[in-house]
Amino acid sequence: MISVAEALDKVFALVAPTPVEEVPLAECAGRVLARPVSARLTQPPFAASAMDGYAVTAADARPGAMLTVIGTARAGEGFAGTLAPGQAVRIFTGAPVPAGADRVVIQEDVTRNGDRITLTEIGSGPNIRPAGADFALGDTIAAPRRLRPADLALAAAMNLPALPVHRRPDVAIIATGDELVMPGETPGPDQIIASNAFGLKAMVEAEGGHARLLPIARDTEASLRAVFELAEGTDLLVTIGGASVGDHDLVGKVAADLGMDQAFYKVAMRPGKPLMAGRMGTAAMIGLPGNPVSALVCAQLFLLPALRVMLGLPAAPAPRRTGRLARDLDANGPREHYMRARITADGIAPFDRQDSALLTILSEADALIVRPVGDGARRAGETVAYIPI
Numbered sequence: 001m002i003s004v005a006e007a008l009d010k011v012f013a014l015v016a017p018t019p020v021e022e023v024p025l026a027e028c029a030g031r032v033l034a035r036p037v038s039a040r041l042t043q044p045p046f047a048a049s050a051m052d053g054y055a056v057t058a059a060d061a062r063p064g065a066m067l068t069v070i071g072t073a074r075a076g077e078g079f080a081g082t083l084a085p086g087q088a089v090r091i092f093t094g095a096p097v098p099a100g101a102d103r104v105v106i107q108e109d110v111t112r113n114g115d116r117i118t119l120t121e122i123g124s125g126p127n128i129r130p131a132g133a134d135f136a137l138g139d140t141i142a143a144p145r146r147l148r149p150a151d152l153a154l155a156a157a158m159n160l161p162a163l164p165v166h167r168r169p170d171v172a173i174i175a176t177g178d179e180l181v182m183p184g185e186t187p188g189p190d191q192i193i194a195s196n197a198f199g200l201k202a203m204v205e206a207e208g209g210h211a212r213l214l215p216i217a218r219d220t221e222a223s224l225r226a227v228f229e230l231a232e233g234t235d236l237l238v239t240i241g242g243a244s245v246g247d248h249d250l251v252g253k254v255a256a257d258l259g260m261d262q263a264f265y266k267v268a269m270r271p272g273k274p275l276m277a278g279r280m281g282t283a284a285m286i287g288l289p290g291n292p293v294s295a296l297v298c299a300q301l302f303l304l305p306a307l308r309v310m311l312g313l314p315a316a317p318a319p320r321r322t323g324r325l326a327r328d329l330d331a332n333g334p335r336e337h338y339m340r341a342r343i344t345a346d347g348i349a350p351f352d353r354q355d356s357a358l359l360t361i362l363s364e365a366d367a368l369i370v371r372p373v374g375d376g377a378r379r380a381g382e383t384v385a386y387i388p389i
């Protein structure tokens with residue numbers, strides 16, 4: 001058995017970033033920018049008014065100044081002339097500041113009578129945004145970068161109608177087992193509903209991958225082989241179950257028969273010991289354990305970091321934080337333990353029941369407390385590492 005860190009390194013060695021494609025800006029949310037992109041213009045392109053008011057010269061910027069309004073500048077249409085002392089231009093937010101003007105006095109600080117104004121007060125700032133205050137022609141957005149809403153607005157402002165992003169990795173998900181039927185079907189007396197694949201699909205898609213749910217493979221070599229073939233062309237093949245040592249655990253054997261080059265099998269972790277990974281032709285393969293919590297925890301620890309590499313992001317373990325324990329914990333054993341827990345006002349509270357079959361607990365959990373191998377007993381109030389989920 002290898003450690004979680006060793007297994008993760010081996011998983012990283014199985015995957016590579018997907019090719020880059022140009023995608024229209026409106027479809028880039030959450031995608032990963034593959035190359036730096038440069039602004040095609042300067043923003044603002046001209047000195048712009050930050051307020052509604054009157055553009056005046058520095059010489060007139062004093063309370064009591066009486067000025068003549070000689071024109072208007074609004075967003076979309078500036079004032080063509082040049083402002084001289086004794087003059088003002090009516091100006092609106094976003095409008096180009098006329099030549100000769102040094103500041104904008106907000107209209108609340110002005111009284112107007114016909115085309116004459118009197119400045120009643122002068123605020124502290126000039127209320128002018130200089131050209132290029134936000135960015136200049138050629139300024140870049142660095143890559144790789146997960147594109148957030150503000151990044152898309154910035155790219156739009158830079159006049160970039162499409163962005164180079166990594167193709168969404170295709171992830172083919174195969175549930176295995178004679179006991180499984182799909183949600184909505186009526187299970188036979190010895191059957192249960194296949195649940196894991198739905199959680200995995202949601203995780204993959206939330207991360208930016210494209211998940212395909214393949215038909216459930218039965219516990220025969222022929223059925224497994226047939227479903228594996230449907231995964232042809234995928235970037236990442238994920239199987240669920242059939243990974244352990246039982247007579248019907250055939251995933252490893254069938255994958256090997258189909259040419260899987262196994263990178264590892266079994267990891268010193270709880271839940272999720274019977275995890276496997278390898279390469280099958282052009283695809284990476286991750287064989288998840290069947291127990292629902294094991295499958296989803298292993299996906300959090302291995303599948304998502306692998307997906308992030310495929311999306312062009314750096315290879316890194318699932319992000320961790322630290323928190324204070326809300327209650328005492330017993331010593332840990334020889335496997336790294338990822339304990340389902342909830343973050344509460346009193347600290348981070350592990351659930352009493354940690355059985356890897358309990359989806360109700362996982363559904364209530366928002367954290368996995370990380371217990372290192374051989375970690376001693378911990379008291380309430382001590383700091384522990386956890387992975388937000």
Ligand SMILES: Nc1nc2c(c(=O)[nH]1)N[C@H]1C(S)=C(S)[C@@H](COP(=O)(O)OP(=O)(O)OC[C@H]3O[C@@H](n4cnc5c(N)ncnc54)[C@H](O)[C@@H]3O)O[C@H]1N2
Nearest residue numbers: 175194195196197240241242243244249273289290291294
């Ligand atoms: N003698 C041993 N037995 C087991 C060991 C071991 O080391 N020695 N490991 C245990 C551990 S840990 C786990 S985890 C499981 C994993 O076994 P498999 O990956 O072979 O999974 P299955 O046996 O196929 O299924 C386990 C469990 O999960 C249910 N299952 C499977 N797929 C799904 C699905 N898509 N949706 C919902 N539930 C699913 C399945 O019905 C079983 O109840 O092995 C232990 N045994």
Ligand code: MOO
Nearest residue numbers: 271272273294356
């Ligand atoms: O992954 Mo197994 O479920 O460690 O319980």
